[in-house]
Amino acid sequence: MTLPEDRVGYDPETKTYYAQFDTATLIPTIIQSVAAVTGKPSQELDPLYEVIDPDALEKLFDNPRHNSPEHEGVYVSFKFASCKLSVSWDGEIRITPPHDVDIIE
Known part of the structure; x- marks a missing residue:
């Protein structure tokens, strides 16, 4: 299954935010999305490289939507800025905020 381009939203059942990325925007999308979810400016977040190697990620x-047969089922989960993130083979980033963040629906 391939998700539509530039999909962004919130799932109230799982209390999870999601965003869509492509290869060129993976790292900026992670940082901007976490900043939006936590309400902190992106420059106030700790560097992403302190929790995961951005180049390796x-x-x-690389090219998730076009290489789906090679990547199908692959995902990476990690914590960043107190959020739980899951980056998936199909170009989706799921962000679960910490419990102390007010959810805007």
């Missing part, structure tokens, strides 16, 4: 998900 980009290489793993």
